[in-house]
Amino acid sequence: MNKQDVSAVKMTALNCNVYYNEKQAIKDVTIDIRADEVTAFIGPSGCGKSTFLRCLNRMNDTIAGCRVTGDIKLDGEDIYGKAMDVVQLRARVGMVFQKPNPFPKSIYENIAYGPRIHGLISNKTGLDEVVKNSLQKAGLWEEVKDRLNESGTALSGGQQQRLCIARAIAVNPEVILMDEPCSALDPIATAKIEELIEELRGRYAIVIVTHNMQQAARVSQKTAFFHLGSMVEYGATTDIFTNPRKERTKDYITGRYG
């Protein structure tokens, strides 16, 4: 597949199953994630959408007793295959977490952390440039440019989350996974993150897990509805919200349960 092709499929999952010890958390999920779109995973709590998201950059490896079967591919490469190095995978598939988790370091160091460990940039001016660029892309530059040496943990919740997005952008990933990035934020900060997602669309393949159906409708082009570990329905966001094919999807988006 050609990376430059804007309609290219970035990641694919084929018959993916996830088990926590004996308990099956994800059942037979097959999905294509496109490079030029924002894909939203929606569904009630405990439906497995975050678990599946964490499979896409193998963050589930850090959980003892977690086992993944099936194929998940990034640009056609099996990410659970022997040839794939998990460290490189995570540099290509970045992640933003539910609760903002800046390191207890300065704003500058938070951004510079990734490029430094990957040896992307060695000189100071190059690093300054990356920090500025990443913060600009994350829409945080104007707010923090005069206090780059202050601690990242001193920022407001919304700023911290944009700092975490900037931190992910700084290692130049191809995919950004967002695990309910706005659930700990107020409506104004949420709106800013949503604007940011819109701006980043096209440059990165974005997958966002959300509880908030309006958010999924606002930011995504594709939506996958998860229920009890299965992917019930996957399609264009407008179709899912206006004309769902499955009864369970309809029940959920009309608020009958969840």
Add this chain to the structure above:
Amino acid sequence: MQIWPVIFALVLLSLVGFAVGQWRATVVLSRNEYLHSRPGHHGWYTALITFLPALVILIAVSFYLPHTIDAATLENLPHNEQPVDALSRQVALNEIQSLSQHSGILPSSPAMAEAAKNYEVRLRQATLWLAISVLGTAIIGLVVSSSQITTQFKARSIVEAIFMGGLSLSSVIAILITVGIVLSLLFESIRFFEKVPLLNFLGTSWSTQMAIRSDQVGSVGSFGALPLIYGTAFISLIAMLVAVPIGLMSAIYLTQYASLKMRRILKPVLEILAGVPTVVYGVFAVITIAPAIRAWGQSMGIDATSDSALAAGLVMGVMIIPFMSSMSDDALTAVPQSMRDGSLALGATPSETIRKVLLPAALPGIAGSFLLAISRAIGETMIVVMAAGQAANLTINPFKSVTTVTVQIVAALTGGDETFDSPRTLVAFALGLLLFIITLLLNIIALRVVKKYREAYD
């Protein structure tokens, strides 16, 4: 004085009080009215009012009575047998008490035999008085408190106030005892410094041998504590060189790399090290480590003594490992999982995550554990007494013997048949005070650091 039956009866009465209070409250409750306190509170109230005033009387009387009995008994002795000083008074009392217990000794005089009989009678009377006053108070308490039970009586508030009083009394006692110890250290140290000038104490020569007669040369020993402080610091340094890397790395392994099963086995094993009595470590140092080090040193052409700073320091380091590791473990575990995830999600390796995110974040906690481990090393006595030696050397050769503050405190108090007012003995208090100040400062710094660290995440 037969005090145990009285105490037994008092406890029994209190139990009866509890039962009566609870039962009466239940009766009141069955009238279907709102009751301020539960029957259990009324039970406790009755029991406490029965027990506590009687206990106070018991303690007061049992302190007071023996003195009056002794005094009265001696007063009745004929004039020519009256004791003349404290010693002969005690001798006479001992004889009277032995005679009254019919232990088979013969009275030294008819007057003594008379006094013994006298004593016995008084003792019996006193016991009777004690029983009557204590149990009487208890019964009055029981009757009064059980008659107080009404629906609105605030037994719960009173019982809780009494328990709170008991709790705060316990903490006050702990504080008072600590203050007492510090004050006694301080006063004895002042006595020491009256005899030995402060400059002598801050000198570099430690030789406490004193001349017996004041006209001999060197009538005042030299009490320069610097070699002791140096020895303490030197051994602590060796100990920390052992404990910090091993403790820290094992904490990193246990928190970051070990599987849950491994951690479940290794952590308790490591903590067993903390439970080994220090005297066992001391024996290990003397019997095994010190000779090995001496042989090794000599084989390399180093002049090694059988007591060495190295032997004591190494073994002390092993002793401190569990402190270092379990506190660093706590500090690392306290770093939120989200920090680790954040770093790993950026493509950092586990070791990069540990070095660049987890250790810096846990650093204050690790520093706190480091300082607490040092104060433990400085105060440690048994290992150094057994393995470090007595010679107050200012040496950087770890194969030589050095001595520590704690070793010399032990030596000062066990060394010979000196009286408690000689500087050789009193120096123990000055050294104790010195040690106390050093460890106190270290603990204050450690607690500050740990507190600051607690504020870092919330």
